Structure formats: C-alpha cells, structure tokens
Amino acid sequence: MTIRALEKVSVGQNGIGAFILQCKRLDIHYCDHSGSSRGMNSFIKTHLSKFAQRHPAIEFAVSPRPRKHPVMIGHYINGRQKAICVANMEPSQILKKAELLRDASGDKVKRVNKPVTSINESVRGVWSPYHGNGMAV
Amino acid sequence: MKRLRLDRLAGQLLAAPISPAARLSRPSSISRSIPQTCRHASLYNTQPCQRRHQSTVVSQAPLEEQKQEEEEYLVQEPEDGEPTPEDTLRSGPLPSPHPSRAASSAKLAALHARLSLSPKIPIETLARALVDPSADAHPKYNNANLAYVGSTVLHYHTSETLITRYPRLPMSILFTAMKGYAGNPALHQVARAWGVESAAAPGEEVDPGLLQYDPMKPTVVMNKWGYVRAETIESEKFKSGKGLSGRVMYSSNPFGESSAAKALPNFEVDDGRNSKTMLLQNAPANAHANFVRAVIGAVYMHCGRDAAKNFIKSHFLSRTLDLSNLFEFKLPTRELARLCARENFEPAVARLESETGRLSRTPVFVVGIYSGRDKLGEAAGPDLDSARVAAAINALKAWYLYSPGQVSVPSDTFAEDAAPWKPAYVDIGEIIS
Numbered sequence: 001m002t003i004r005a006l007e008k009v010s011v012g013q014n015g016i017g018a019f020i021l022q023c024k025r026l027d028i029h030y031c032d033h034s035g036s037s038r039g040m041n042s043f044i045k046t047h048l049s050k051f052a053q054r055h056p057a058i059e060f061a062v063s064p065r066p067r068k069h070p071v072m073i074g075h076y077i078n079g080r081q082k083a084i085c086v087a088n089m090e091p092s093q094i095l096k097k098a099e100l101l102r103d104a105s106g107d108k109v110k111r112v113n114k115p116v117t118s119i120n121e122s123v124r125g126v127w128s129p130y131h132g133n134g135m136a137v
Numbered sequence: 138m139k140r141l142r143l144d145r146l147a148g149q150l151l152a153a154p155i156s157p158a159a160r161l162s163r164p165s166s167i168s169r170s171i172p173q174t175c176r177h178a179s180l181y182n183t184q185p186c187q188r189r190h191q192s193t194v195v196s197q198a199p200l201e202e203q204k205q206e207e208e209e210y211l212v213q214e215p216e217d218g219e220p221t222p223e224d225t226l227r228s229g230p231l232p233s234p235h236p237s238r239a240a241s242s243a244k245l246a247a248l249h250a251r252l253s254l255s256p257k258i259p260i261e262t263l264a265r266a267l268v269d270p271s272a273d274a275h276p277k278y279n280n281a282n283l284a285y286v287g288s289t290v291l292h293y294h295t296s297e298t299l300i301t302r303y304p305r306l307p308m309s310i311l312f313t314a315m316k317g318y319a320g321n322p323a324l325h326q327v328a329r330a331w332g333v334e335s336a337a338a339p340g341e342e343v344d345p346g347l348l349q350y351d352p353m354k355p356t357v358v359m360n361k362w363g364y365v366r367a368e369t370i371e372s373e374k375f376k377s378g379k380g381l382s383g384r385v386m387y388s389s390n391p392f393g394e395s396s397a398a399k400a401l402p403n404f405e406v407d408d409g410r411n412s413k414t415m416l417l418q419n420a421p422a423n424a425h426a427n428f429v430r431a432v433i434g435a436v437y438m439h440c441g442r443d444a445a446k447n448f449i450k451s452h453f454l455s456r457t458l459d460l461s462n463l464f465e466f467k468l469p470t471r472e473l474a475r476l477c478a479r480e481n482f483e484p485a486v487a488r489l490e491s492e493t494g495r496l497s498r499t500p501v502f503v504v505g506i507y508s509g510r511d512k513l514g515e516a517a518g519p520d521l522d523s524a525r526v527a528a529a530i531n532a533l534k535a536w537y538l539y540s541p542g543q544v545s546v547p548s549d550t551f552a553e554d555a556a557p558w559k560p561a562y563v564d565i566g567e568i569i570s
Contacts, residue, residue: 002471003310004309004465011457017456020252020330059244077331119457130491130493130501
C-alpha cells in the first residue's frame with residue numbers, strides 16, 4: 001500500500017465521442033393581433049413545422065403572448081437561456097434567428113483569440129533553462 | 138465455450154404485455170429472477186394494488202417463445218381473467234406516470250433524439266429509465282432492472298479497456314480510474330450533460346420526460362460486481378480485509394470500496410431510524426447515475442451488444458481522465474529500488490544533472506535517476522532530496538503508465554468473423570503490496 005489513489009472524475013468534451021445538441025428547448029411566443037407579430041405568425045404557419053421536423057432533439061413550445069412583441073427563447077443544457085425579440089421581422093429573418101438559437105451553446109458570448117484551446121498537455125513541452133548547452137553570458 | 142445468454146436472463150425487460158391480473162400476481166417471481174437489486178418487490182405487495190399496463194414493448198416476432206411461456210404461466214394462474222376486488226378498486230394516484238403518456242411527451246421525444254438512440258428503443262423504455270426505485274417501488278415500472286444490466290455492461294467495457302490500455306496500473310489506481318469513468322459522480326455529470334431535468338417530486342401527473350426520484354424514500358444502489366463471496370459480509374463486520382488484497386478479494390464493488398456501508402447490496406434512505414451507514418450520501422447523483430445506467434441497459438437489451446459497446450465508447454470511454462494525476466506515493470525511492478530488483482535492472486542511482494544557485498534563496502537541482510546507462514526519470518526540485526524523490530516518482534509513473542497503444546480488447550472477439558484472441562500483456566502486480 002505504498003500508492004494511494006486520489007479520486008478524480010473524468011471530464012467530458014461535447015463532440016469528442018458523442019455530440020449532444022446544447023439547445024434543448026425553444027419557446028416561441030406570438031400575438032394574434034399586433035402588427036409586430038405578422039412575420040412571426042406567418043413563420044409559425046409556413047416554416048416552423050419543417051424546422052421542428054428537422055430538429056427532433058429540440059422541444060418546441062408555441063404559446064400566445066397577447067399585446068407583446070413576438071419573442072423566441074432558447075433553453076440550454078447548461079441551464080442558461082437566450083431570448084431574441086423578433087418584432088417586425090420577415091419569416092426568413094426569423095428562421096435565421098431560430099438557427100442562431102439552435103447553434104448557440106448557451107454560454108455567454110466570449111472573445112476567442114486563440115486558434116486552439118485544449119485540455120491536453122503540450123506535445124512539445126515547456127522550455128527549460130536547465131537543459132541543453134546553456135547560453136554564454 | 139458456451140456464451141452466457143444475457144438476453145435470456147433479462148428477458149423480462151422486453152416482456153410483451155400480459156393481462157393485468159397475471160401481472161399483479163407476479164412481482165414476487167420477478168424479484169427472485171433479478172439478483173438482489175429489488176427487494177422492494179415484497180414491500181410493494183403490501184401496498185394497495187394499482188392497475189397499469191406495461192408498454193415497454195418491442196416487435197412481437199423475436200418474442201414468440203417468451204410469449205408462449207407467458208401464456209403457459211397464465212394457464213397456471215388461478216385468478217386469471219377474473220379482476221380481483223382490489224384490482225378494480227384503485228385507491229390513490231399512481232406513484233409514477235402511466236407508460237401510455239410517454240408517447241405524448243415532448244421532453245421525452247427530444248431526449249430520445251438528443252441521445253441519437255435507435256428507433257428500436259421504444260419511448261416507453263426511456264420513460265421507464267427515468268423512474269428511480271425511490272419514486273416507484275414496483276420493479277416493473279422503475280429502472281432498477283435496466284440499470285443493473287447497464288451497470289454490468291458499463292463496468293465490463295470500462296475495466297477491459299483500462300486493463301488492456303494500461304496493463305501495469307496498480308490495483309488501487311485501477312479501482313479509482315474505474316470510478317472516475319463509471320462511478321456515480323461521473324455518471325451524474327453525464328446525465329447533466331445529456332440535459333436531463335428532474336421533477337420536483339415524483340407522481341402520476343409529472344411529465345414522463347423528467348427524472349423522478351424521492352430523496353427521502355428507499356432506493357437501489359448499483360454497487361454489485363458479479364459474484365460476492367460469503368466471507369464478504371463477515372469481513373465487513375469485523376473490519377478485516379481492508380488492505381488492498383482484501384479489497385481485491387472481498388469487495389463486492391467494482392471500485393474496490395469495502396466500507397460496511399458501500400458493500401451492502403441495497404441502500405435504504407431513511408429518516409434516522411437506520412444507522413448512519415445505511416444512509417445514501419448523495420441521492421440526486423445516485424438517481425441520475427441509475428438513469429444513465431438504465432439507458433445503457435436499454436441500448437443493450439433492444440439494440441444488442443455492439444450498439445451498447447459503441448454507446449459506451451462514445452459517451453463514457455471518450456471522456457478524459459489524466460491517470461498520472463491519480464498517484465500519491467509514500468515511499469517512491471524504495472518502490473523504485475524494489476522494481477529494479479524485480480525486473481533485474483541494474484540498481485537505480487540518482488545523479489545530479491544540473492544545478493543553479495546552490496547558495497542562493499531559490500536553488501534548483503535537476504536530478505536524473507539512472508539504471509546502468511538507462512535514464513529512468515528526471516525532475517527538478519528546490520533541494521537535492523526532494524528532487525531525487527520527484528525523479529523517482531517520475532520514473533515510477535513512466536513504468537506504471539506504460540501503454541501498448543491501441544490493442545484489441547476481449548469483447549472484440551464477440552464478433553462473428555473475429556480473429557482468435559491473442560492474450561494481452563498484463564503486469565504481474567504490485568511492486569510493494
């Protein structure tokens with residue numbers, strides 16, 4: 001028993017192995033009367049059923065929200081939500097927004113300024129001053 | 138060699154619907170056929186009868202034989218076809234949603250699609266996988282059976298992968314690595330990454346797409362690992378067998394845990410009447426983990442061995458666990474000396490390779506460990522002794538974490554046209570035990 005084991009939990013990375021779509025639910029709200037919902041109403045009539053068929057992994061919830069602007073709310077696996085107001089938009093624009101919500105990971109928008117982020121150790125290793133021939137001062 | 142027919146043993150998971158009267162009289166026989174995971178069947182019998190239709194059904198064709206058996210069973214039933222008075226009189230709501238509601242749940246369909254499960258797995262089976270034994274004690278409506286099948290398949294694939302990929306791991310590290318990949322904390326994280334939400338409280342009216350468990354009720358813990366010795370219970374009682382060889386020999390647990398609480402076949406959650414060891418520490422994690430195991434069991438039962446293996450590979454074995462961080466050495470230099478003696482290497486010698494600032498406040502010594510002309514390990518440290526110890530640790534890790542690369546695992550030979558099994562290299566064991 002000279003070796004004791006420290007307990008660690010394995011870390012999963014989405015897409016390595018299996019991929020899980022992060023958007024789990026899309027709430028779609030509309031109003032029957034307001035002019036700002038005209039595009040949304042025709043989106044629900046024309047595009048939504050096809051869009052929902054193409055994405056069985058997302059739960060769609062359509063509900064009226066009278067006297068309010070139409071809105072789409074995405075719910076994500078990490079517990080966050082993303083809401084987009086689609087007032088006065090054309091159905092094709094609303095489809096773009098729905099695709100945006102589908103593709104989002106739910107995280108806050110972050111600036112990515114490194115080409116690669118990895119949890120693996122560097123293959124090349126870290127430079128050491130104690131190895132090699134050294135530098136003459 | 139004759140193969141174990143797991144599909145025969147677990148056939149009740151795929152049972153075709155039978156008449157409710159027969160079903161109500163059967164739980165005791167069910168509880169006998171599954172190994173100790175459901176002792177709440179007897180508990181259920183004392184409760185008022187509740188009628189429901191089991192509907193986790195696959196296509197009828199492969200089940201003809203089993204159906205005939207069921208019918209034979211029905212013939213022997215004395216009260217067959219005659220609804221008993223208790224049967225017609227349903228008292229109170231069901232403990233979990235009716236299986237027929239599974240087809241109309243949007244959450245459940247979305248979960249099925251999100252996991253890319255095969256259409257061979259009925260949505261009702263997924264609904265059943267979401268019902269923990271603490272929510273519904275009836276073994277035909279909770280996930281205990283599926284979770285038992287799933288946990289054995291998961292532990293099998295995890296252990297064969299670890300042993301063939303890292304043949305020299307010490308047992309304690311192997312146990313911990315098993316836990317890191319297939320233990321409750323890891324499976325809890327997997328369930329959360331699958332986007333499973335849990336219901337506030339279980340009940341008939343809950344959406345079947347939500348995980349249902351009750352932290353205050355008895356549940357089932359999957360910690361069995363095949364055969365359990367009769368001596369195990371005794372050794373638990375007298376606190377013997379706590380060394381590593383005792384853990385290997387007597388532990389009934391895939392993670393080598395041998396404390397009295399964890400070796401019990403069933404945990405019960407109770408409000409303090411039981412001893413502290415009988416209390417489940419983390420009920421949500423246990424319920425989530427059992428759901429994940431039940432999904433693996435469902436994949437195994439409905440889609441077969443290969444699909445289950447692929448599912449486990451893509452969801453569990455693809456996760457990252459840095460095994461070199463699991464080691465904690467007590468006597469690394471002595472262990473390295475014993476290793477060199479065992480393997481007939483020349484005795485290990487520590488040599489100072491480079492140093493700087495010996496008389497300063499922050500000296501650095503780089504020490505290498507050599508066996509003859511071979512360098513076994515190297516490390517830097519602030520003094521000579523700690524640098525030597527760190528170098529010995531690096532040398533030992535290099536030995537223990539040897540990996541032959543991609544090698545075949547025993548389950549590869551299950552395929553029909555598989556090449557005959559070539560024995561994999563596995564180290565003889567501990568250096569100092």
